[in-house]
Amino acid sequence: MRFVDEFRDPQMAEALLQRIRPLVDKKVQQLGRPLQLMEVCGGHTHAIFRYGLEQLLPDMVELVHGPGCPVCVLPMGRVDDCVAIAEQPDVIFTTFGDAMRVPGSKKSLLQAKAQGADIRMVYSPLDALQLAKKHPEKEVVFFGLGFETTMPSTALTILQAEKEGIDNFSLFCNHITIIPTIKAVLDSPDLHLDGFLGPGHVSMIIGTRPYEFVAQQYQRPMVIAGFEPIDVLQSVWMIMQQLDEGRCEVENQYGRIVPPEGNRQALQAVSQVFELREFFEWRGLGSIDHSGVRMREEYRQWDAEQKFSLPNLKIADPKSCQCGEVLKGVIKPWECKVFGRACTPETPMGALMVSSEGACSAYFTYGKVNQADHIPSEQLA
Amino acid sequence: MCLGIPGQVVAITDEAAQLASVDVCGVKRQVNYACVLTEGENAESLLGAWVLVHVGFAMSRIDEEEAQNTLALLSQLDELNEEMDAIRASVEDSAS
Numbered sequence: 248m249r250f251v252d253e254f255r256d257p258q259m260a261e262a263l264l265q266r267i268r269p270l271v272d273k274k275v276q277q278l279g280r281p282l283q284l285m286e287v288c289g290g291h292t293h294a295i296f297r298y299g300l301e302q303l304l305p306d307m308v309e310l311v312h313g314p315g316c317p318v319c320v321l322p323m324g325r326v327d328d329c330v331a332i333a334e335q336p337d338v339i340f341t342t343f344g345d346a347m348r349v350p351g352s353k354k355s356l357l358q359a360k361a362q363g364a365d366i367r368m369v370y371s372p373l374d375a376l377q378l379a380k381k382h383p384e385k386e387v388v389f390f391g392l393g394f395e396t397t398m399p400s401t402a403l404t405i406l407q408a409e410k411e412g413i414d415n416f417s418l419f420c421n422h423i424t425i426i427p428t429i430k431a432v433l434d435s436p437d438l439h440l441d442g443f444l445g446p447g448h449v450s451m452i453i454g455t456r457p458y459e460f461v462a463q464q465y466q467r468p469m470v471i472a473g474f475e476p477i478d479v480l481q482s483v484w485m486i487m488q489q490l491d492e493g494r495c496e497v498e499n500q501y502g503r504i505v506p507p508e509g510n511r512q513a514l515q516a517v518s519q520v521f522e523l524r525e526f527f528e529w530r531g532l533g534s535i536d537h538s539g540v541r542m543r544e545e546y547r548q549w550d551a552e553q554k555f556s557l558p559n560l561k562i563a564d565p566k567s568c569q570c571g572e573v574l575k576g577v578i579k580p581w582e583c584k585v586f587g588r589a590c591t592p593e594t595p596m597g598a599l600m601v602s603s604e605g606a607c608s609a610y611f612t613y614g615k616v617n618q619a620d621h622i623p624s625e626q627l628a
Numbered sequence: 629m630c631l632g633i634p635g636q637v638v639a640i641t642d643e644a645a646q647l648a649s650v651d652v653c654g655v656k657r658q659v660n661y662a663c664v665l666t667e668g669e670n671a672e673s674l675l676g677a678w679v680l681v682h683v684g685f686a687m688s689r690i691d692e693e694e695a696q697n698t699l700a701l702l703s704q705l706d707e708l709n710e711e712m713d714a715i716r717a718s719v720e721d722s723a724s
Contacts, residue, residue, distance in 0.1 A: 248653055250634040250678065250690055253699055262705040290631050343683070371684025373660060396632075400685045403662050407645065448632055451680070451688040474631060477702065503695035504632075504680055504688045513663040513687065 250503065254475030255298075263480040264303060270487035271305045281307040283439060284486060285576060287429060288446035289316030289604030290474050296609040298476040304483065311438075311576030312606035314428055314532060315446055317393045317421075318345045319598040319605040320574070322530045323562040325421055326351035332388055332419060332555050333364040339382060341375040342390040344368040345602045350595060352562045372404035372418075379408070379416035388551050392421040396448040398540070399513035402520040405542070405549050419551035420542050423527060425449045426457050427538040433465045437577050442486040444479065445471035447501045452517075454509030455499050462495040473501040520546055530564060530598050531571030570597040573606055580607040587611060632682040634690060635659070637674045648674060652681055660685045 292312045326349050333340035347357045360366040369375050372389050379387035391401040408416045450471045461469045468489035472482035482500045527539025542550040569583040580586050590596040592608050599607035635652035650659040664686045679686035
């Protein structure tokens with residue numbers, strides 16, 4: 248496939264690795280400790296595991312898998328709200344497939360569907376809008392989640408519903424924003440990150456400027472990265488060059504997709520439909536100020552939060568789950584008490600095990616669970 | 629969910645709803661192009677363009693020149709590696 252295959256060339260990967268290795272050796276010697284780089288986005292986590300990039304990189308580079316998987320940070324209470332909407336009579340509840348298996352306090356959407364709720368997976372919010380046109384006697388609710396990448400698509404779908412006067416369609420808005428999240432990670436006292444791989448597809452919407460604070464206030468290099476193996480390796484090389492030269496900048500490896508100024512039309516649609524919430528509750532990370540959006544008053548007739556009365560309860564994560572610590576990179580997935588035992592991709596307890604972009608699911612699927620030396624002996628017994 | 633896939637615009641199918649037919653790996657799908665058309669630009673100008681498709685929307689027009697620049701830079705590295713390998717081999721040869 249064009250724009251994909253070229254960025255998977257093994258020879259290029261080797262050429263990059265040859266340049267990364269001496270820079271890592273030099274820096275590790277200077278600092279006397281391994282380097283920690285965080286990939287913010289779950290898409291990168293997925294790519295890193297799929298292509299075994301962590302094994303290719305020098306041992307002294309540790310990749311910390313950040314909080315950028317929207318499915319993984321969804322709190323249980325929000326899943327319960329989804330189930331409550333879906334179980335109303337005359338509702339068709341639509342969602343991206345990723346969210347189907349996220350556990351709620353009583354059940355997941357998949358379990359609710361098995362019990363008879365009309366829940367359908369869609370590829371695009373536009374497909375949900377089509378369903379609303381086809382079933383005027385039903386209320387079709389779309390579960391909107393994701394960072395800025397996905398926000399424009401739901402905003403434009405709402406604008407389309409307005410244009411066509413489709414009243415039996417609404418959005419359950421759970422969109423979240425990346426900048427407060429990165430800030431929360433940087434302010435976390437138990438983290439010591441040396442640099443960031445920036446989220447490529449969020450950045451194609453918001454551009455590269457909003458990240459300047461990472462370099463200026465927090466003195467960390469950040470490289471906006473694409474999702475193919477060569478993209479990730481080149482980005483690591485760019486971070487290493489910055490560290491080597493004592494620079495802290497926001498650089499853009501993914502120029503073919505990410506314009507520095509972002510996407511004006513997309514941002515316009517987003518700000519027309521959405522406004523910031525005072526705070527948003529995250530699984531594992533708790534409440535983060537201004538980290539979510541809701542629909543503006545003008546669009547309340549398409550707002551599921553206005554149309555339905557929701558339980559909106561705060562449900563604590565299961566005690567045995569350590570998703571929060573994994574999300575912040577404080578522990579590795581295999582150090583969690585339930586990893587690979589009570590919590591597997593088939594029967595996930597924590598959200599990190601649900602989505603293929605979640606760190607735990609990636610560790611489990613790509614075999615890191617089998618490394619006996621990584622599992623404490625009492626767990627093996 | 630946050631991944632995207634490159635596709636090529638093959639036809640403008642519904643200008644009112646801003647929909648185009650986009651060929652993604654041989655599969656054609658209706659895709660909304662509102663985000664990749666600048667104000668005052670004619671939709672026809674998208675024909676043949678490569679776009680990144682995400683949940684049914686074209687979210688970015690792929691900058692072919694940028695893609696070529698990245699690849700050119702990287703293949704230079706590769707050539708440089710071959711040169712270096714050749715130099716290393718010649719040094720080892722002369723040492724033995």
